[in-house]
Structure formats: structure tokens, C-alpha cells
Amino acid sequence: MEQPTLTPAKCFVRDLVDGQEVDAIFVVKARNRRQKRNGQPFLKLELGDVTGSVEGVVWDGVDELAPVCDSGAVVRVLGRFSIDERYGAGITIQRVRLAAEGEYDLADLTEVPPVPYHQLAADLQSLVNTVQRPHLRELLARLIDPTTRVGRAYHEAPAAKYYHQAYRHGLLEHCLSVAQGVSALAATFPGIDRDIAVAGALLHDIGKVETYASRNGAIELTDLGKLLGEIPLGYYRVRRMIERIEGFPRADAAALLHLVLSHHGKLEHGSPVVPCTREATLVHFIDNLGGNLGSFDRIEKALAGGALWSDFDRGLATAAYFGARSDQQPREAA
Structure with a gap:
């Protein structure tokens, strides 16, 4: 033609x-x-x-x-x-x-996180280093360190097909921001096991490494993503790795796996169980917050110059408003 x-x-x-x-x-x-x-x-x-x-x-x-x-x-x-x-x-x-x-x-043509990848990777390692229990650090090293096969996929994968951080390195950006928020709030609310909460926040969406396939920013569900879904895929991956670490405490294993299974918060949202611990509840709410704020980022990028309101957005269940702000700068496409 x-x-x-x-x-x-x-x-x-x-x-x-x-x-x-x-x-x-x-x-x-x-x-x-x-x-x-x-x-x-x-x-x-x-x-x-x-x-x-x-x-x-x-x-x-x-x-x-x-x-x-x-x-x-x-x-x-x-x-x-x-x-x-x-x-x-x-x-x-x-x-x-x-x-x-x-x-x-x-x-x-393709979106990337606002923070450079090398900074995201360095921030991730800094946060992992704050986890005190050796078996949790070992689990994180095996699953999200970029020198491993699954870790490389974790660093590359998108966080979603559309609604938030739907781009390369999006999963890393999302899980890191959730874990950083969890880490900060764990010191505010009494009774929270910070190590479990941070490790769980970093691993809550790891099923997405098998859920999505991406080419030039076009994201599709894989066969496993359609057949099983990201929560079961994440649960089985974390459980299999826990079983390979000798002496991994049963109580910590149960706490982490519960967190992975419950992070969507409600049965009707895809979780087979609802959050029943402080740590799972904290991760669920910060995860939900991160997804919603990520939707604002997505919407703002597509907003016509000078527009203050978006159209109705299914991710937010409302239109988004972007009033004049003192820190606003002209937006460039690339």
C-alpha cells in the first residue's frame, strides 16, 4: 500500500x-x-x-x-x-x-516511570536491606533480585493492562511505592510486624510476572493470566519458593501467603479471602491508594493542554480534576 x-x-x-x-x-x-x-x-x-x-x-x-x-x-x-x-x-x-x-x-510511543529505572532499583535494594529476618531477605533475593530469572521479569513487567503503571518497570514502581508507604506507616500504627508487611508489599503482585506479556507498550493477558489470574499465580510462586528455603517459619509463611491472597480486599474483587491481619489490611489499603493515584497520573498525561477536568474514568469511577498548581510545569510528551 x-x-x-x-x-x-x-x-x-x-x-x-x-x-x-x-x-x-x-x-x-x-x-x-x-x-x-x-x-x-x-x-x-x-x-x-x-x-x-x-x-x-x-x-x-x-x-x-x-x-x-x-x-x-x-x-x-x-x-x-x-x-x-x-x-x-x-x-x-x-x-x-x-x-x-x-x-x-x-x-x-511508550510510557516509562517518572523515576529512572536505576533509581527505582537502588531504592528497592535499600528497602530490602532494612528487612531484619534472614529468611525473609533470602525469599526476596530469590524472587525480586534482578540477577534471577523471575527477578528480571519483576523489574520489567507492567503493573496493569490499563489503569495504573501500565508500562515497562511499572510493576517494580508500584510494588516499591506500596512497600515504602507500608514501611512509613508501620512505625505509626502499633502492633504491625514491619518485616512481614514490607516483604508482603514487595511480593503482593508478583503473580503479574506471569499474567502479562508486553510488546512496544501493548499489554496483553497471557494464557495463564486468563486461566488462573494474578493472585493464584503469585500465591503458588511465593509458596513454592518458601518451601525451598530450609527452616522458613510456618507462621511467617502463613502471614505472607495470606497477604498475597487477600490484597484485593474483597471476594468480589478477586481475593479468595479478605484481609484478617494488621499487615494484610495495611498492604491492601496502600495498594488500593497507589492504584488510584496511578490512575491520576495516567489521566493527566492524556489531558489536553489547559483542560482541568477529564472525562469519566472507570478506574476512578468519576472524572478527575486538575486545578492550577504552583508546581505545574508544561508537560512534554518525551
Whole structure:
């Protein structure tokens, strides 16, 4: 399919306006084949860059274009962006092809944590060093140290498919922030076993190393993620490793495993048990807080310049407000 070969001007999702002609590079984050009322197929795509995502629709040439639009593919799209009162915002795609090398900078297309990875890794090691019990430090070394296979996956994985820290190193960023919050509050509330709470906070989402697969920022559930879910996957991984550490105290094992199983807080939210200990309760609430605040970060990145309110967000169950702040700086896409 013939298309212009000159490198297109940068055009970010958050800057699209109604009626705009689009010639831009995006990552395909999701692809779905649908049918029109007459039975003819069409493609519904989720297209994204570092600032957010937008729907794209291919009405014609579906069989030819579907292989180009695999999840994770970097594509050059020509079309028209419009905002429909009924169907919302989206790009009607006229032409699409794989982007050529040199047409794009991957940093413009994929999100990363606001804190550099090397700093996250150093902060993680500093926190692990504060855990006093040798068997807990050994468990953490085997599961989250980047020199191990599972540890490398823990450092690379996203924290979610969409709602918060859905990018490379997102799992590390999320678990570290939860554990840092838990560590700070453990000194405030009496009766909390800090070692268990911090170790559990660092491990509560470790099932996600098997739950998600990512390519160029496009995140998909793995077969195991769909069949088992992240909580059972995390429980079995932590339990298997505990059983390999000689002399691991049964009480500490039960406390950690309860924390992994209960961290979603409610049965209807996917936890097979609810938090029954101080440590599990603390981790659940800080985990929930971290996820919600991560949603604000995601929403703000996609907010159009000068906008104070977002649209309704399912992750927050409300719209988000970003009033003028003295520390606000102009936001760059990359």
C-alpha cells in the first residue's frame, strides 16, 4: 500500500482536535475484528502513544490490513479524527502500514516511570536491606533480585493492562511505592510486624510476572493470566519458593501467603479471602491508594493542554480534576 515516506510531524493523541487530518505514528495496543450490520468485517483498533490512546476504525480492506495491525505493531496511520456525540472520539482510518525504521522514536510511543529505572532499583535494594529476618531477605533475593530469572521479569513487567503503571518497570514502581508507604506507616500504627508487611508489599503482585506479556507498550493477558489470574499465580510462586528455603517459619509463611491472597480486599474483587491481619489490611489499603493515584497520573498525561477536568474514568469511577498548581510545569510528551 502506497503512502508518503517522509517522516510525519509529531502528532500526539492528547493534541488531536475534532476534524483534524491525521498522518501519525502509533502503537497498536489492541485489535478487534467486528462485523457491520450487513455482515461485512471491520477492524476496531486501540492506537496509542506516550500521551494516551485513541480508537481507530478500518472499514475497508480488512483482510489485507489485519496482519499489519497486530498488537504491539508500530504503524503509520492516515485518516481523520472526529468526535461523535454518540460514539465518542476516534480516527477513521483511510490507510495504514507498518512504520519504517527512522520514521519514529520509540520514546514517543511508550510510557516509562517518572523515576529512572536505576533509581527505582537502588531504592528497592535499600528497602530490602532494612528487612531484619534472614529468611525473609533470602525469599526476596530469590524472587525480586534482578540477577534471577523471575527477578528480571519483576523489574520489567507492567503493573496493569490499563489503569495504573501500565508500562515497562511499572510493576517494580508500584510494588516499591506500596512497600515504602507500608514501611512509613508501620512505625505509626502499633502492633504491625514491619518485616512481614514490607516483604508482603514487595511480593503482593508478583503473580503479574506471569499474567502479562508486553510488546512496544501493548499489554496483553497471557494464557495463564486468563486461566488462573494474578493472585493464584503469585500465591503458588511465593509458596513454592518458601518451601525451598530450609527452616522458613510456618507462621511467617502463613502471614505472607495470606497477604498475597487477600490484597484485593474483597471476594468480589478477586481475593479468595479478605484481609484478617494488621499487615494484610495495611498492604491492601496502600495498594488500593497507589492504584488510584496511578490512575491520576495516567489521566493527566492524556489531558489536553489547559483542560482541568477529564472525562469519566472507570478506574476512578468519576472524572478527575486538575486545578492550577504552583508546581505545574508544561508537560512534554518525551
